[in-house]
Amino acid sequence: MALFYTERKQSTAAKKMKLQITDLDYQGLGVARLQGKTWFVENALPQETVEVRVLDEKKQYGHAVAQKILQHSEQRIEPKCAYYAECGGCQMQHIPITLQQQVKQQALQQRLSRLQPKIAFQPLLTADEWGYRRRLRLSIFFDKKSQTLSLGLRQRRSKSIVNIQHCTVAEPHLNVVLAALQTWLSQWQSKAQLGHIELVVADNGVAMLLRHLGKIQPDDKVRLLQFAAEQQLLLFVCEQEHQIQHWYGDTPYYQLANGQRLAFAVRDFIQVNRTLNQRMIDTALDWLALLPNDRVLDLFCGMGNFTLPLASKVASVAGIEGVAEMVVQAKQNALANGVTNVEFYQTDLDRTFSDQPWAKQAFDKVLLDPPRSGALFALPHICELRPNSILYVSCNPATLVRDSEYLLQQGYQIEKSAAIDMFPHTAHLESITLFKKR
Numbered sequence: 001m002a003l004f005y006t007e008r009k010q011s012t013a014a015k016k017m018k019l020q021i022t023d024l025d026y027q028g029l030g031v032a033r034l035q036g037k038t039w040f041v042e043n044a045l046p047q048e049t050v051e052v053r054v055l056d057e058k059k060q061y062g063h064a065v066a067q068k069i070l071q072h073s074e075q076r077i078e079p080k081c082a083y084y085a086e087c088g089g090c091q092m093q094h095i096p097i098t099l100q101q102q103v104k105q106q107a108l109q110q111r112l113s114r115l116q117p118k119i120a121f122q123p124l125l126t127a128d129e130w131g132y133r134r135r136l137r138l139s140i141f142f143d144k145k146s147q148t149l150s151l152g153l154r155q156r157r158s159k160s161i162v163n164i165q166h167c168t169v170a171e172p173h174l175n176v177v178l179a180a181l182q183t184w185l186s187q188w189q190s191k192a193q194l195g196h197i198e199l200v201v202a203d204n205g206v207a208m209l210l211r212h213l214g215k216i217q218p219d220d221k222v223r224l225l226q227f228a229a230e231q232q233l234l235l236f237v238c239e240q241e242h243q244i245q246h247w248y249g250d251t252p253y254y255q256l257a258n259g260q261r262l263a264f265a266v267r268d269f270i271q272v273n274r275t276l277n278q279r280m281i282d283t284a285l286d287w288l289a290l291l292p293n294d295r296v297l298d299l300f301c302g303m304g305n306f307t308l309p310l311a312s313k314v315a316s317v318a319g320i321e322g323v324a325e326m327v328v329q330a331k332q333n334a335l336a337n338g339v340t341n342v343e344f345y346q347t348d349l350d351r352t353f354s355d356q357p358w359a360k361q362a363f364d365k366v367l368l369d370p371p372r373s374g375a376l377f378a379l380p381h382i383c384e385l386r387p388n389s390i391l392y393v394s395c396n397p398a399t400l401v402r403d404s405e406y407l408l409q410q411g412y413q414i415e416k417s418a419a420i421d422m423f424p425h426t427a428h429l430e431s432i433t434l435f436k437k438r
Contacts (some may be wrong), residue, residue, distance in 0.1 A: 015053070015054040015057070016051060016052065016053055016054070016067075017034070017051075017052055017054070017064075018049065018050070018051050018052075018070070019032035019034060019039055019041060019044075019049070019050055019052055019064070020032055020048075020049055021041060021044045021045060021046050021047065021048045021049070021050060021073075022046060023046055024045060024046055024095070024099070024103050025040065025103065025107070026103045026104045026106070026107035026108075026397075026427070026429050027091065027427035027429075028042075028091045028092035028095055028100070028103075028427055029041060029042060029044070029063075030042075030043075030044025030045055030046065030048065030050070030066070032044075036060075037059075037060060037061060037062060038060065038061045038062075039052070039061065039062050039063070039064055040061065040062070040063050040064070041063075041064045041065065041066050042063075042064070042065040042066065042091070043065060043066040043094060044066040044069075045073040045075055045076055045094070045095065046073060046075075047071075047073045047074075047075075048066075048069055048070075048071055048072060048073045048076070049069075049070040049071035050066035050067075050068065050069055050070060051066070051067055051068040051070060052064035052065060052066050052067060053065055053067050055157075075095070075096055075099060076094055076095075077093075077094060077095070077096055078094075079093035079094055080093060080130070080168050081093055081167070081168040081169075082166075083152075083153075083162050083164050086155050086156060086162045087152075087153050087154075087155065087156065087162045087164065088153060088154045088155060088156040088157070088158075088162075089153050089167070089169070089426075090169060090425040090426055091425070091426055091427050092424075092425045092426060092427070093168075093425045097129045097424060097425075100421070100424065100425070101124050101126065101419075101421050104124070104419050104421060104429050105121075105124050105419045107397060107419075107429060108121075108397060108417065108419040108429065108431050109121050109417075109419075111397055111400075111401050112400075112401070112404065112414060112417055112433070114401075115401065115404055115405055115408055115414070116408060116413060116414050119414045119415075119416065119417055120415060120416040120417075121416065121417055121418065122416055122417065122418035123418065124418060124419045124420070124421055125276060125279050125280065125283065125418055125419070125420040125421065125432075126276075126421045127273060127275035127276050127279070127421075128275065129424040129425065130168055130169060130424075131168070131169065131170065131171055131172055132169060132171070132272075132273045132274075132275065132276075132423075132424065133167070133169050133170045133171060133174070133272050133273070133423075134171050134174070134200060134201035134270075134272055134273070134274055135198070135199065135200045135201075135270075135272050136153075136167060136170055136174050136178070136198070136199045137196060137197075137198050138151055138152060138153070138178070138181070138196060138197045138198070138199065139151075139152065139153065139154055139161045139196050140161075140185075140194045140195065140196050140197065141161050142191040142192045142194060144192060149185055149186060149188075149191055149194075150163050151163060151164075151181060151182060151185060151197075152164040153167075163182075164178070165178070165179055165182060166178065166179065169423075169424070169425060171201045173201050173206050174199050174201055174206065176231075177199055177206050177208070177231055177233070178199070180227070180230075180231055181197065184223070184227050187223060188220055188223070189217055189219055189220050190216075190217055190220060192213075193212055193213040193214055193216075194210075194212060194213075195210070195211030195212055195213055195238075196211050197209065197210055197211070198211075198266065198267070200252060200266060200270070201274075202234065202252030202253055202254055202264075203253060203254045203255050203261075204234070204250055204252065204253060205232050205233060205234045205249060205250070205252070206231070206232075206233055206234065207233070207234040207235075207236065207249075207252040207266045208228070208233045208234070208235055208236065208266075209236040209237070209238065209244065209266045209267065210224070210235075210236070210237050210238070211238045212237065212238065212239050214239060215239050216237065216239060224237075224247075225247065225248055228247070228248040228249065229248070232249070233248065233249060234248070234249035234250060234251070234252050234266075235247045235248035235249055236266045244265075244266065244267065251263050252264055252266065254270065254274065256278065256281065256308075256309060257278050257281075257282070258309060258312060260308050260309065260312075260333075260337045260339075261333075261336065261337065262303060262304055262305065262308070262333050263303075263329065263332065263333055263336065264303055264329060265325065265329060268302070268303055268325075268326060268329065269302055269326075270302075270305070271305065271422070272422070272423070273422050273423065276420060276421070276422050277305070279420075280393065280420060280432060281305070281306060281309050283418070283432055284306060284310075284367060284391055284393070284432065285309060285310070285313060287391060287416065287432070287434045288310075288365050288367070288389055288391055288434075289389075290310070290313040290314050290365070291314070291364075292313075292314065292315060293314075293315050294313075294314040294315060294364045294365055295314065295315055295316050295317075295318075295361070295362060295363050295364050295365075296310050296314050296316070296317045296318075296363060296364065296365045296366070296367065297317075297318050297320070297358075297363040297365070297366045297367070297382075297385070297387070298310060298317055298318065298319045298320065298366075298367045298369075299320050299349060299366065299367070299368050299369070299370070299375070299378060299382070300320070300321065300322075300349060300368065300369045300370045300371070300375070301319035301320055301321045301330065301344070301369070302321060302326050302330070302369075303321075303326045303329040303330045303333055304319060304329075304330040304333045304334060304342075304344075305369075306367055306369060306393075307319035307330065307334075307342055307344070308333060308334060308337060308339055308342065310367065311334075311339045311341050311342040312339070314341075315341065316341045316342070316343075317341065317342045317343075318342070318343050318344075318345065318358050318361065318363070319342060319343070319344045319345070320344075320345050320347050320349065320353075320358065321344065321345075321346060321347075322346065322347065322348050322349055322350075323346075324346045327344050327345065327346040330344045331344050343358070345357075345358050349370075349375070349377065349378045350373075350377050351377070352381070353378070353381055354381050354384070359381060359385070362385070363385050363387050364387060364388060364389070365387050365388065365389040365390070365391070366382055366385070366387045366389070366390045366391070367390075367391045367393070368382075368390065368391065368392045368393065369393040370394075370399075371395070372395055372396040372399065373396075373399060374394075374396065374399025374400070374402060374403050375392070375399075375403055376399070376402060376403055376406060379403060379406050379407065379410075383407070383410045383411075383412075386437070387437070388436065388437045389434065389435065389436055389437070390407065390412065390434075390435040391432065391433070391434050391435075392404075392432070392433045392434075392435065393430075393431075393432050394430065394431045394432070394433065395422075395428065395430050396429075397429050397431065400431060400433065404433065404435075407435050411437060411438050412435040412436065412437055412438065413435065413436055413438055414433060414434070414435055415434045415435065415436045416433070416434050417431060417432065417433040417434070418431065418432055418433075419431050420432060
C-alpha cells in the first residue's frame, strides 16, 4: 500500500519553506531538520536543497513535498515511468534501486537491533525491479459532461485518475491487456455504470474482474465475451456487491517451484511479486530447518501458499485462516495436489482461539504471515504452545518491531532476519525473521 499524506485545509497547506535534506527514510522520503522539527519530504534526496510545500504539520514533525530542487543530488535519476510525477502507484523511481534497497535494509536492521544487539542479518531478497507486479486495480471514471472515459491509477494525493497506457512495474501480460482495454472500453454503451477493473496474471492466463453498477446490457455482454475470447482472459463479473460470477475461461492458478498448483479466486490475496514469493517460500523452508517428524502451524495461511510446500517436508501442518472462502480454497488445493498431511481451519485470529481444537495440539514450529496490523493478539496463544521456532513474515516494520518485542519478553530470541524488496520503487518494506526459543 502506498503511503500518501492528505493535504490539510488550514493555512499550513499553502505554507512554503526551504529545507536542507540530510537523510533518506525507507519510504523514499527525504529527511530534514529545521528549528527542532523533523520534516519528511517527498521527491527529495540527501544533499539536496529544496523548496517545499507543506502537506501536514505537527508539533515535532511535518510532511511536505519538494516543488523546486534548488541544489540537485548526484544520485537523483530520471524516472522510467512517464506518469510518475502524477501517479500514486510508485514513490521512489527518482532514487537508484541500490539506494532504495540500502535504506530499506538499514531500516529493518536498525529497528531490530534496538531490541537485540546481535542478529545474523541476511542479504536482502531481491528480483527484477521492473515488470514484477502481477496484479493491477484500475479505476474508471466517466465524465458525463465531456463524455470522456478515464482508465488508470489514482493520482497522487487525489481521487482523480491518471490515464495510463502502460505500467513499468506491471508484468508484460498486464500491459498487453491494459492497452487493449483503453480502446475496447470506448465502445461500452453504459459507461456511467462501469466500476473498476482488476487484472491478475495467473499461470493459465490473465484473470479480469469487472465491477459493474447493475446488470450489464445484452450488447455490452456480447462485446465483453468477445473481448475475453480475443485476449484469452479468465473473466469474472460483479453486477451486485459481493456476488462475483465466472463468465469465461478456467479457474486461475499459479504453480510453485515444487510443481504444486495453487488455484485462487480472482479477489483472493496472493503475493504480487511471483519471483520473490518463491524466494520467500524457499527461505522459509530453509530457515525453519524442517525435519520429517515436525508438526508445523501456519497462521494467516490464505489458500496454502506456505502450507502446501511445508507439508511436503514434515509430518503434518495445520493451516489457520480467518476468511472462510480461502479455507475452502486451501482445502481444494490440498486435494488437487494430493497433499494428505495438512488440515485447514477457519478461525478469527484477532480473537481468542485457545479453545479451538487445533490449538490444543502440540507444534514444533510456527509460521506467521499476518496482515499489516501484525499478529500481537495471536502471540500469547502461540507462546503457550511453546514451539521451538517461529518464522515471522512481515509487511509492516512497525508491527514487526512491536510483535518482536513481545516474543523476546516471552523467552525467544531473533536468530536471523532479512529484508525483502517485494515492491521496488514503492514505500513497502517486507521482511522475514526467525525466532528461536532460548
